[in-house]
Amino acid sequence: MSTSELNVAIIGSGPAGLYAAVELLRRERTAVVHIYDRLLTPGGLVRFGVSPDHSQRRLISEACENLAISSGRYFFHGNLEVGKDLTHETLQHHHHAIIYACGAAESRQLGIAGEKLKGSHTASEFISWYNGHTDYSDCDFNLKTHRAVVIGNGNVALDIARMILLGEQRLKSTDIADHALRSISDSTIKEVVILGRRGPNQAGFTLPEILELDQLDDIDIIFENADFSSTSHKLTLTQSMRANAMQNYAGRAQTERPKKLIFRFLTSPIQINGVDCVDSISTMKNYMIDDAIRDSPVSPSAGYNIIKTGLVIQAVGYKGTRIPDLPYDEHKCLVPNIDGRVIDGNHQILEGTYVAGWLKRGSNGVIGSNKFCSAETINNLLKDWTDNKLNHPHSTQKQLISHLRKQGLKPTDLSDWRKIDHFEKHTGITQKRPRVKITSKERMLSIAKQDAV
């Protein structure tokens, strides 16, 4: 093994992992990147989080991959789960450094009564399902109801609401999972209510997400409890542009369009009701006490309400993935770190261990935010490399892979992914869609086994 070569493992091939790979390969010509993913498909939330009607954004993972591949020093290992198939210690034995970029897969929940009822779901379940995540293809959602309620005021909530209402015509040309397309096409939902604890100025929707609602000509957009004056702090420029756009919708004359999208602000869910299945949700009106800060507390008051619904989806944020053998900040739900260097409970730096993306900073920002987040981590990693503060691996990465094979694991590689990718895209061409996603791991493995076409 060449000693001048910097051998780095990146866990997770989502935007944070891919941006980290590109940055590392760009800056350090001796670097070799091994990226490990639990799944056979790289991309993380770019593949499984971005809405099917925004699939243009998925191009970013391909762009990053191409940049990384053309270095000749980038290797992808799919179907390997850290903590299960691979331990932190094993990785340390084979790499100078490990960057954890496995994001925040698990949804946060409010912890209200009735969350376990059939018909109550988290955002990640629903989004993973319609995006064809192999672990969620068997999920079942009650779309045979009149109304759905989405809790949360971020882009994720809005994506979910939009996906429920878009309808077959708009969805059939997207890369939505086939099972989801069938269910949503048969959906009887005519109304989606988005609940927000606070007001429109405090909401997390981005400007483009609000603007694109204008294209939905069969949906009435209704704003309730929307007080656009309720802010004392200065809105950012895009926030005020967003406020203008929302006010435009709010000021529109009501029409009788077949579907309704209702933004109900200043409303907190109290409990989800039902016997076996969800039949309604109880809510409570809030008043803003201090609107000066975004995270202002809201005070409950009278104003109880019950919304009849058969489907409740909570989109109130994500929790960072817990990594065995790594410290975890229970409060912030992420891996404690200083600018990407992982620290333990005593604020001591764990040498050769880094984080990037949502696991490092929490679930915020847009895709591109990861570029800077990962660049910061890489910058520190390279500093540590220069200062000789990384691990000293005692065997090669190749030995690791053959060791894993002997254990009966079936790691996949870039050529396997390429076959899957080609298959999906090729099927997509025949159906005039960007791609048709394969939603079962077995099917993927069998396509990967076929000879290249």
Add this chain to the structure above:
Amino acid sequence: MTYVIVGNCINDTACVDVCPVDCIHPAPNEIGFKTADMLFIDPKFCIDCNACAEACPIDAVMPAHKLPKHFRHYQAINAEYSIARLK
């Protein structure tokens, strides 16, 4: 004429890196970048060099006259941001 960034923008900033006249905002070193929902091109300074469109990994930049119908309003949005930014 001008180039226009549309709603697909993911703040990758590859366009900012290549713009010869620094007319794409907010740039990573500018106020508001961290909270920006997307990036915008200032039509007053754009010289139509196409560098941004070439650099964008997700094709979210295009010349104003090539905007598809559902993105046409972004020309005004880019301009609106650019004017408001300087106030």
Add this chain to the structure above:
Amino acid sequence: MESSSSRKVVYSHCHYCVSLCGTKITVDGNKIVSIEPDRENPMSWRDFCRKGKSADEMVSHPARILKPMKRVGDRYEESTYEEAYLDIATKLNKIIVEHGVDAVGSYSGNPLGFDFAGSIFFNGLLDAIGTGNRFWVGSIDQNNAHVVQDTMFGSELLSLPADIDECNFFLLLGMDPVQSKFGWLEVIPDGWNRVLKRQQQGAQVVVVDPRFSDTAKCADTYLSILPGQDWAFVLGMLHIIFTENLDQPSATPLSNIDPIREIALNASLTDLSSRCGIAEELIQDVARRFAKADRAMAVAHTGISHHANGTIGEWLVTVLNAVTNRLDTPGGRRLERGYMDIVKIFSSFAPPSTHRTRLKNLPAIAGYHALAELADEITTPGENQIKAMMIVSGNPVISGPDGDSLDEALKGLDLLVAVDIIQRDSHRHADWLIPGTHFLEREGLHCLVSGMMDKPFVQYANKAVNPPPGVQYEWEFFMNLAIAMKRPYLGKKGVNSFIKFTKLLARITGKSHLAFNPRWIEWLLVTTGRRIKYKDILKHPHGWIYSKKRYGDLRTTLRTKDNAVQVSPPEFISALKNLLIENEKEDTEFPMIMVNKRGRESMNSWMNDLPGMNNTERNSPLDIHPDDAQALNLHQGQIVTISSKVSSMEAPINIVDGGRRGVISMAHGWGSSIYDPVKGTISQGYGTNRNRLVDRHQLDQFSQVPSLSGVPVKIEAAAHSAMEQG
């Protein structure tokens, strides 16, 4: 922090490419704060790009040569100009005494062409030495145009800029103005956007290129041609035009049309179609549309010149323009007479060189020999063998064909002097490194481009900052070296004493402008041109459109014996006849053809390393057709080995749809390293140098340009690519 009162704004223009974009440079003391396009420039600025914006990064480059550096063993030591003059003059004189004047060779790179003073004074030095062994970048670029201009118009420097704003039909061959801008031997700022504007008003754009370039994507008609076969396509068009009597009387006198008419009439369209790979109906259609368009032009750039038949191609394109009355007519190829009669002045001031090369006995073109010959001229022993070289603002090891051979040759020289801002691959064996200056540090009037402008435009380039302390201008270095060598400057007796006298005068009076300097020459050229006044130029800091453009000057500018355009030069006619009986042999060992492509932010072999360039294609990928990639079982980004009969190398592939199968394209100029002579470090350049694959022996017989854009290659997956994992 310095006060803002020390800030000033300087208006000038960028000198990297012929778009000559007007620039507004904000300067604080001797530091550049920003470079922006000068929107008050009436002619140019809209092509402004990262190259101009990042120009100050070259000025403050960390590896910049700041003092004359002398090689001592394996390293360099800082020296002085005095020592440099003494040492170089002594060594050159010794070589001249022992081996003759031709033992001193020279190479002038592209940036020197943008330094009017530097290029004039360098020639003054070479004239003083008397060597005929001058090589330059034109021989890997536009020499075919010089040959055609010389043969057809009687002058190597008579170029005809495209009259875009009046044109209704554009036939563009082998050019990608979306990336390269429209200029080549012409200054047409914002040329491509102006073409698009005409297109929106109804003009037709036909693009002929083996590569589905960004320009091709905008075309009304795109013809995917076999590389190097443009001559067959244009001859096919001439066949249709003459057969159907679509030719038109020319506003400029033409002589001797019959020989080419006869060849075109007798040629078989079927044969030509199979040679160029474009269907007969398409040739027919474009020929008719071109000939019938009220205003049209055909323009060919490096895609034509970089081939074995580039001169024949350029000639036939000019014939096409001539017989359809596109020469010096509105919307055609217009002659801009400029503010001085370039053709007249240079034919008397610098008569064409009669020197021929020692080994191949080839003539000089526009005063210079072909870079392709240089390596052999250095390494082949014998009388007049080149023993010393001066390389000025050039990196021929990277830009030229088969750079490995040249590198080896340069290593064996008795003396190598490099004048440049940065030490690069071509300078790694240099005995002396002499600091160069950057255009931001120079001022002056570029008289040579006056006739290349598409509008009567002139701008004096102002200096933004001073050169680093102690650094002399190139022109000073060349002049002082000639004097140190005690050889008559400009090759004329008495000039040295005159220069010394003016210097003395300047010192005595304390008026530095009294010392002989380039401004004298500029003033002289403008004043004798009698069209505008030098002082009026200086009154227009943003540049000056000094008159209206006019047509019809070509007939009086032609310098042929009969004052007519020579349509059928006998040497071209016989070469064309040979081409028509020759049959392309299929190359089974190297079945693919590598052509060139151009990136907006790359300028030949320099600047690619600057942080401000942010070039997205820094790994200089090889573009390949999806079907070819599939046939070879290659995937996007895979590292492949490309081999030609000369050499082989590795590069990642980029799968691009829409072009021609069997054609791959790769940008040149990559893979050049930066050497730091002070620290002794080398920073490896980005990408790979694809010109290493080019055969330096296979040249266009007229232009002596190698087939930079028609290299037979084969491609295989590289041994260690990402595929082998697991």
